[in-house]
Each structure stands twice: as C-alpha cells, then as structure tokens.
Amino acid sequence: MMQVRGEAVRSCIVWRVSQGTRARRSDAERTVRAILEAAERVLSRNPAASMEQIAEAAGVARTTVHRRFASREALVEAMTEWATRRFAEAVDAANPDTTPPLVALYQVTANVLRVKIDWGFAMSRAPTAGPEVARVHAEVQDRCAELFRRARAAGVVRDDVDPEWARRVYYALIHEAAQSHGDPDALATRLVDTLLRGVGAERLRDAG
Amino acid sequence: MMQVRGEAVRSCIVWRVSQGTRARRSDAERTVRAILEAAERVLSRNPAASMEQIAEAAGVARTTVHRRFASREALVEAMTEWATRRFAEAVDAANPDTTPPLVALYQVTANVLRVKIDWGFAMSRAPTAGPEVARVHAEVQDRCAELFRRARAAGVVRDDVDPEWARRVYYALIHEAAQSHGDPDALATRLVDTLLRGVGAERLRDAG
DNA sequence: CTAACTTGCATCATTGGTGTTGCAAGTTCT
DNA sequence: AGAACTTGCAACACCAATGATGCAAGTTAG
Numbered sequence: 001m002m003q004v005r006g007e008a009v010r011s012c013i014v015w016r017v018s019q020g021t022r023a024r025r026s027d028a029e030r031t032v033r034a035i036l037e038a039a040e041r042v043l044s045r046n047p048a049a050s051m052e053q054i055a056e057a058a059g060v061a062r063t064t065v066h067r068r069f070a071s072r073e074a075l076v077e078a079m080t081e082w083a084t085r086r087f088a089e090a091v092d093a094a095n096p097d098t099t100p101p102l103v104a105l106y107q108v109t110a111n112v113l114r115v116k117i118d119w120g121f122a123m124s125r126a127p128t129a130g131p132e133v134a135r136v137h138a139e140v141q142d143r144c145a146e147l148f149r150r151a152r153a154a155g156v157v158r159d160d161v162d163p164e165w166a167r168r169v170y171y172a173l174i175h176e177a178a179q180s181h182g183d184p185d186a187l188a189t190r191l192v193d194t195l196l197r198g199v200g201a202e203r204l205r206d207a208g
Numbered sequence: 209m210m211q212v213r214g215e216a217v218r219s220c221i222v223w224r225v226s227q228g229t230r231a232r233r234s235d236a237e238r239t240v241r242a243i244l245e246a247a248e249r250v251l252s253r254n255p256a257a258s259m260e261q262i263a264e265a266a267g268v269a270r271t272t273v274h275r276r277f278a279s280r281e282a283l284v285e286a287m288t289e290w291a292t293r294r295f296a297e298a299v300d301a302a303n304p305d306t307t308p309p310l311v312a313l314y315q316v317t318a319n320v321l322r323v324k325i326d327w328g329f330a331m332s333r334a335p336t337a338g339p340e341v342a343r344v345h346a347e348v349q350d351r352c353a354e355l356f357r358r359a360r361a362a363g364v365v366r367d368d369v370d371p372e373w374a375r376r377v378y379y380a381l382i383h384e385a386a387q388s389h390g391d392p393d394a395l396a397t398r399l400v401d402t403l404l405r406g407v408g409a410e411r412l413r414d415a416g
Numbered sequence: 417c418t419a420a421c422t423t424g425c426a427t428c429a430t431t432g433g434t435g436t437t438g439c440a441a442g443t444t445c446t
Numbered sequence: 447a448g449a450a451c452t453t454g455c456a457a458c459a460c461c462a463a464t465g466a467t468g469c470a471a472g473t474t475a476g
Contacts, residue, residue: 233420233421233422235421236421236422239422239423268423268424269423269424269425271423271424271425272422272423272424275422
C-alpha cells in the first residue's frame with residue numbers, strides 16, 4: 001500500500017526515453033532540486049510570482065528553468081508531486097494502521113508537520129493537481145478516517161462527533177500549526193491536545 | 209469605536225469630486241455591486257481569473273468594469289474593503305464587549321460565518337490589503353483577544369492555553385466552517401463546541 | 417420631456433510573462 | 447583527456463490580459 005516510486009519527478013522533462021542514453025548528470029539533478037525548493041519559497045509568498053523570480057531565487061537563468069520544466073504548469077505539478085511523495089512517506093513512517101490510535105495521532109501529526117512546514121504551497125495545490133496526486137491524498141484521507149474510527153473505538157474520540165468534521169478540524173489545525181516556526185514535536189503535542197480537549201475548561205455549563 | 213463610513217467603496221473610481229456634480233445614478237450603483245459580487249464568485253473559484261471572466265459573470269462588458277475600477281488591483285482592493293466593512297458590522301452586531309463571553313462567542317461566530325461564506329476570497333485578501341483594511345482587522349483581532357481574556361476570567365477557557373494560539377485555532381475553525389454550506393447558526397454551534405471541548409472523550413489517560 | 421448619465425461595442429496600444437533557439441563556456445563522467 | 451552534458455546569455459516570437467477611447471443606443475432623474 002502507498003507505493004513510492006524511486007524515480008525523480010514525473011512532470012519534469014522526460015529523460016532516458018531510450019535505454020541507450022546516458023543518465024542525467026548529478027549537477028542537473030541538483031539544479032532541479034534547487035528550482036523546486038526555490039519555487040516553493042517564492043510561490044508561498046506570492047502565488048503569482050513569475051518564472052523569472054523563481055529562477056532568480058534558485059540561482060539559475062530563466063531559460064534553465066524552462067529547459068527542466070516544459071511550462072509553468074509543469075513546474076507546479078512537479079512541486080506538487082514531489083511534496084505529495086514526501087507527504088505519503090511521512091504518513092507511512094508513522095505506521096498509523098498498527099500503532100495505538102493516540103500514539104499514531106502524535107506521530108502522524110509531527111511527521112506531516114515537518115513536511116508541510118517546508119512544502120506548504122505545493123501541498124495546498126493538491127486539490128487542483130493530477131490524478132496521481134489526488135489518488136495519494138485520497139488514500140491518506142482514508143487512512144485518516146480509519147485512524148479516527150479506531151480512536152473512537154478506543155474511547156479517545158467521543159461518539160457524538162461527526163468523523164468527517166473531526167477530520168476537517170484536524171486538517172485545519174495542521175494547516176494552522178504549519179504556519180508556525182518551531183519544533184514540530186512541540187507543535188504536534190499542542191495540536192493534538194487542542195484537537196482532543198479544545199481550549200475550554202472542564203465544566204462549561206455554569207458559565208455563560 | 210469601529211466607525212462605519214457611509215460612502216460606497218473608496219477604491220471605486222471617485223465621483224462627486226466637486227460638489228456641483230449630480231450624484232451617481234442608481235443603475236450604476238447596482239452595476240458596481242454586481243461586479244463586486246461576481247468578482248467574489250469567480251475569484252474564489254480561480255484567483256487568476258481575468259477581468260473578462262469577471263465581467264461576464266457580472267453580466268456586463270469588460271470595458272464597464274474598467275470604467276468603474278481603475279485597475280484589477282483596484283477592484284480587488286474594493287472587494288476587500290467591502291467585505292471588511294461587512295465583517296466589522298458582523299462583529300459589532302454581536303456586542304462582544306458587553307455580552308457574557310460564551311454568548312458573545314456564539315453570536316460573533318454566527319455573524320462572521322454569514323459574511324465569510326459569501327466573501328471568503330475577499331476576506332482572505334485582508335493581509336495583503338491597504339492600511340484601512342489592516343486597521344479594521346487589527347481592531348477586530350484585539351477585540352477577539354479581549355473576548356478570550358474575558359472567557360478565561362469567566363472560567364470558560366482554561367488558564368494554561370496560550371491566548372494567541374486559541375485565537376489562531378478559532379480563526380482556523382471559522383475558515384474551515386465557512387467552506388460548508390449550511391445554517392450559520394448550526395455551524396457556529398458545532399464550531400464553538402469543538403473549540404471549547406475538542407473532539408476527544410473526557411478521560412484520555414487510560415487510552416493510548 | 418430633456419439633459420445628463422451609463423453601457424455595449426469596436427478598436428487600438430501597451431506590457432509582462434511565456435516559451436524557443438543557437439552558441440560559447442564550463443562541468444561531469446568515463 | 448575527450449565525449450557528452452549543462453548552463454548562461456542574448457535574441458526572438460507570441461500571446462493573453464490590461465487599459466484607454468470614441469461613439470451610438472438605451473436609461474434615469476428632475
């Protein structure tokens with residue numbers, strides 16, 4: 001489940017179409033990475049930024065960006081796929097299906113935060129992205145739903161809470177926490193605490 | 209506090225520069241409103257939509273849009289100011305400073321949701337907007353902080369919760385709830401419940 | 417009714433971003 | 447070292463969006 005393909009980003013201009021060709025040189029690989037990271041940095045600040053600005057942030061010429069990515073759309077798609085792969089890895093690494101629900105919740109949260117802090121823009125583009133990205137996100141969403149089911153069964157989550165709403169709140173909190181700069185583990189602790197206990201005092205009925 | 213100016217949107221092309229001119233005709237006023245509402249509708253779906261698409265959605269010619277708004281930037285600014293005014297009115301109407309904290313929280317939430325459901329895009333542009341918009345949002349944020357302070361004093365919110373984090377969670381939940389289509393009052397009820405109690409069961413220690 | 421206002425349409429100018437190409441200079445891999 | 451690869455640079459074509467203007471036809475308000 002959740003297979004991770006070993007190749008680089010698919011939306012990047014295709015290489016090694018025939019087996020007889022030499023592999024891509026390592027410096028080119030580094031350039032691709034630099035462009036992807038620069039794109040994330042620049043676009044997260046200004047989604048309408050030009051290829052020129054992205055190239056400048058990556059420390060390469062604009063033409064180089066166009067050599068590696070056929071179009072602006074392809075670049076964004078590549079970013080999204082790259083981030084999605086790291087996202088899937090982050091979820092996998094937490095073993096959310098086999099670990100006790102509460103532990104899994106912490107682990108997944110911390111791991112995902114690590115990715116989302118660095119790839120916030122790319123991940124926000126997921127709903128607009130291609131079928132492969134959509135598939136992975138849908139799969140993660142299913143596992144998330146399953147995790148909440150187990151949490152409910154274990155008495156960690158209340159029975160009267162709509163699972164879909166719980167998931168949306170969880171995603172919203174992750175999105176919010178990812179805006180912070182700080183230790184992902186500490187952020188995850190506070191996040192899960194807020195998700196489960198809220199910010200209110202125990203007895204609310206007497207006030208108000 | 210929180211004065212609401214009676215004039216139409218400031219970013220709109222200026223009228224009545226000299227006192228001797230006749231007032232803007234009512235049909236023109238309706239056109240401006242139609243454009244603003246169309247812009248919200250179109251841009252919330254696609255932030256990169258063209259003036260052409262906005263004009264089409266508003267049922268007017270593209271040139272008419274340009275007659276009313278000097279530039280695309282001016283149009284977005286006008287939307288933001290318009291939404292910000294409704295936002296401020298929504299907060300004001302809830303009397304968050306004088307009503308008991310818990311009641312105020314419900315009222316503010318429901319009122320703000322009503323505005324945010326219709327003007328989600330425009331409100332999301334607030335951080336990028338001009339000083340007037342920034343001022344209003346800062347003022348609302350202050351009142352929100354004060355509300356949480358009172359809630360804490362009343363024993364509604366726990367003492368160990370960082371007020372700034374509480375506010376951010378509150379905003380995030382409003383943003384999430386505004387994506388829903390449904391009765392704002394029902395949404396507000398669920399939102400406040402989640403904010404204060406979370407989604408977890410009472411006794412968490414034994415599970416996990 | 418009439419003057420003033422508003423709009424649609426056709427038209428044009430401008431601009432910023434996108435994408436391409438050829439070539440010289442530099443780098444990597446074998 | 448030498449072949450293959452990569453990059454920067456300069457130049458070019460292209461296009462979609464923006465913004466402006468004049469005019470005829472329709473609408474509003476007094």
